[in-house]
Amino acid sequence: MFKYSILFYTLILFILFPSKSFAYLDPGTGSMLLQALIGLMATLFTTFYIFLNKIKLFFKKIYYKIFKKK
Amino acid sequence: MQKIPGSFRDPSGSVFNYQNKIIRSVSKIGEQKYLHIKNNNIIEESIKNNFLINTFEIDDVFLKEKLNSSFLLEHQKLEYVSYPYEWSFEQLRDAAIHHLNYQIFLLEKGFELIDASAYNIQFIRGKPTFIDCLSLSKYQEGRPWFGHNQFCEQFLNPLLFTISTKVLFNNWYKGSLEGIKNNEIARILNFSLKINPVVFFNILLPNLFDKFSKKKNLSDLALINNNKIRNNFNKNSYFWLIRSLKKFISNIKNPLTPTFWGRYNEEKTYSDINYSKKKEIVRNFIIKNNIKNVVDLGCNDGDFSELCLINGAEHVVGLDYDHISLEKSYLRSKTKNLNFLPLYFDAANPSSNIGWYQNERYGFLERCNFDGLIALAFEHHLAIAKNIPLGELIKWFLDIAPLGLIEFVPKNDKTVGIMLGLKGDIFPDYNEENFRKILAKLSNIVSVSEVGDSGRKIYEYKKLR
Numbered sequence: 347m348f349k350y351s352i353l354f355y356t357l358i359l360f361i362l363f364p365s366k367s368f369a370y371l372d373p374g375t376g377s378m379l380l381q382a383l384i385g386l387m388a389t390l391f392t393t394f395y396i397f398l399n400k401i402k403l404f405f406k407k408i409y410y411k412i413f414k415k416k
Numbered sequence: 417m418q419k420i421p422g423s424f425r426d427p428s429g430s431v432f433n434y435q436n437k438i439i440r441s442v443s444k445i446g447e448q449k450y451l452h453i454k455n456n457n458i459i460e461e462s463i464k465n466n467f468l469i470n471t472f473e474i475d476d477v478f479l480k481e482k483l484n485s486s487f488l489l490e491h492q493k494l495e496y497v498s499y500p501y502e503w504s505f506e507q508l509r510d511a512a513i514h515h516l517n518y519q520i521f522l523l524e525k526g527f528e529l530i531d532a533s534a535y536n537i538q539f540i541r542g543k544p545t546f547i548d549c550l551s552l553s554k555y556q557e558g559r560p561w562f563g564h565n566q567f568c569e570q571f572l573n574p575l576l577f578t579i580s581t582k583v584l585f586n587n588w589y590k591g592s593l594e595g596i597k598n599n600e601i602a603r604i605l606n607f608s609l610k611i612n613p614v615v616f617f618n619i620l621l622p623n624l625f626d627k628f629s630k631k632k633n634l635s636d637l638a639l640i641n642n643n644k645i646r647n648n649f650n651k652n653s654y655f656w657l658i659r660s661l662k663k664f665i666s667n668i669k670n671p672l673t674p675t676f677w678g679r680y681n682e683e684k685t686y687s688d689i690n691y692s693k694k695k696e697i698v699r700n701f702i703i704k705n706n707i708k709n710v711v712d713l714g715c716n717d718g719d720f721s722e723l724c725l726i727n728g729a730e731h732v733v734g735l736d737y738d739h740i741s742l743e744k745s746y747l748r749s750k751t752k753n754l755n756f757l758p759l760y761f762d763a764a765n766p767s768s769n770i771g772w773y774q775n776e777r778y779g780f781l782e783r784c785n786f787d788g789l790i791a792l793a794f795e796h797h798l799a800i801a802k803n804i805p806l807g808e809l810i811k812w813f814l815d816i817a818p819l820g821l822i823e824f825v826p827k828n829d830k831t832v833g834i835m836l837g838l839k840g841d842i843f844p845d846y847n848e849e850n851f852r853k854i855l856a857k858l859s860n861i862v863s864v865s866e867v868g869d870s871g872r873k874i875y876e877y878k879k880l881r
Binding site (some may be wrong): 372373374375376377378379380381382383384385386388389 | 558560561562563564565566568598617618621622623624625626627629630648649650652653656657
C-alpha cells in the first residue's frame with residue numbers, strides 16, 4: 347500500500363514541476379503537492395461532469411425517441 | 417547612489433536611492449518579462465485601480481549605462497517604509513486582502529504575481545499598496561501559484577497565530593522575517609482552527625505533504641525530472657484557491673480587540689482643560705516651525721497625529737505599544753484617508769537592522785527622517801517603567817528629530833506614583849531639574865508649558881547643530 351502511495355506522489359511531482367519557472371522563491375513541496383491535488387480533483391470533476399452529461403444526453407435521446415414515436 | 421539592500425532576492429531587478437529618488441533597474445533576466453508587462457499597459461492599469469504605487473519609466477542615459485540596464489523605473493518615494501512585523505492585526509489583514517485582490521485583478525488580465533512577500537506592500541493614506549512591479553509576470557496556463565506557500569507564511573499564519581494564541585504576532589515575525597512556517601503554526605493552532613476547511617487545506621495538508629515528501633526524498637526525485645511539464649492547475653482552480661482564502665481572511669476577527677469600537681467614533685472622549693491646552697501647544701508647534709514630517713511617540717488613538725495633519729504636517733508616523741490604540745489609529749487613518757501611519761513599536765526595543773548582512777530591513781533610527789517629534793505622556797514609560805537613564809532617553813529623542821515636544825511627568829504625578837509604588841523609588845536623578853539640565857546641554861529649550869496640576873510640563877526643544 348505504501349509503495350502505491352509513493353508511486354502516486356512521485357507521479358504528481360513528475361507531472362507538476364515545470365521545467366523553467368524563473369521563480370526565485372522556493373514554492374514549497376507541500377504547497378505544490380496541494381495544488382497538484384486541486385488540479386487533479388478539478389480534472390476528475392470535469393471528467394465526471396462531462397461523463398454525467400453524456401449519460402444524461404443518452405437518456406434524453408432515448409426519451410425523445412420514445413416521445414417522438416408517440 | 418545607494419542600493420536598497422532588501423531588493424537583492426529578485427534577479428530581475430534592483431532598487432536604488434538616487435538623488436532622493438527611488439529608481440528600479442530592470443536586469444537582463446527581467447527584460448523580456450518587463451517588456452511584456454509594458455506592452456500590455458498593466459502597470460498603468462494597476463496604478464489606476466489603486467493596486468500599485470505610482471511608477472513610471474524614466475529615460476536617463478547616464479543612469480542606464482551606469483546600472484547596465486535598458487529600462488529604468490521611478491517609484492513614488494514613501495515618507496516612511498514599514499515592515500509587516502510593525503503592523504497591527506488589521507493592517508496585516510488588509511495587506512493580505514490587497515495582495516489577493518491584486519492577484520485576482522492580474523489573473524483576469526492574463527498576469528500574475530510570482531511571489532507573495534508581505535514586504536512588497538506598504539501603506540499610503542491608510543491603504544495598502546503594492547510596491548514591486550517586477551513581481552508581475554505573464555500568467556502561464558497550468559502553472560501553479562508559486563506564492564501560495566509564501567502567502568501562508570507571511571500573511572495567513574501570523575494572523576492565525578494571534579487568533580489561536582491571543583498573543584500579538586509582531587515579536588515572532590520580527591524574529592523570523594519570512595513569517596511563521598506551516599510546520600510551526602500547525603503545532604500551535606487550536607482545534608476549531610485545525611478543523612476549518614480553509615486552514616486544513618492551505619496549511620495542514622501541505623504541511624503533511626511536505627513532511628511526507630521529505631521523509632521519502634521525493635523532492636529530489638522531482639527536481640531531477642523537472643522537464644515533465646503538464647498543465648494541471650488550471651485558471652479556475654487558481655481563482656478558487658485565491659477566492660477561498662480571501663473569503664476566509666475577510667471574515668476573521670482580531671480576538672484582542674473589543675468590538676465596541678468597531679466603527680470609529682467621531683465623538684471625542686477627552687474634554688478636560690489640560691487636554692485642550694496640550695492640543696494648543698501641538699498646534700502652535702507645528703504651525704510655527706512649519707513641520708512636515710512628524711513622529712508621534714505613544715500616539716494612542718492618533719488624535720494628536722490628526723491634529724498635526726490638520727495644521728500643515730504632510731505625514732505622521734504614530735508609534736505605540738498598545739494594540740487597541742494602534743487599531744483605533746489605523747481605523748482613523750483608513751476612514752479619514754489621513755497620511756498617518758500607525759505602527760507597533762516597543763520603544764525599549766525598537767526595530768533594528770536585521771535580515772541578511774544585518775541590513776536587509778532597516779532599523780527605526782536608520783529610517784528616521786522626521787523634522788518634528790511629539791512625545792506626550794511618553795517619557796516616564798521609558799525612564800521609570802524601563803529604567804532608561806534620563807540622559808540616554810533625551811539623547812535618543814534628539815536623534816529622532818531636530819525639533820520636538822517632550823512632556824515631562826514628575827514623581828508626584830499619579831501615574832508615576834503608581835509605577836514607583838510597586839518598584840520603589842530607585843531613581844534619585846529623575847526630577848525636572850535634571851531633565852531640564854540635560855536637555856539644555858544638548859538643545860535650545862524654546863519653551864516650557866505647564867499642563868496639569870501635578871506639574872507635568874511640555875518642553876519644546878531645538879537640537880544644537
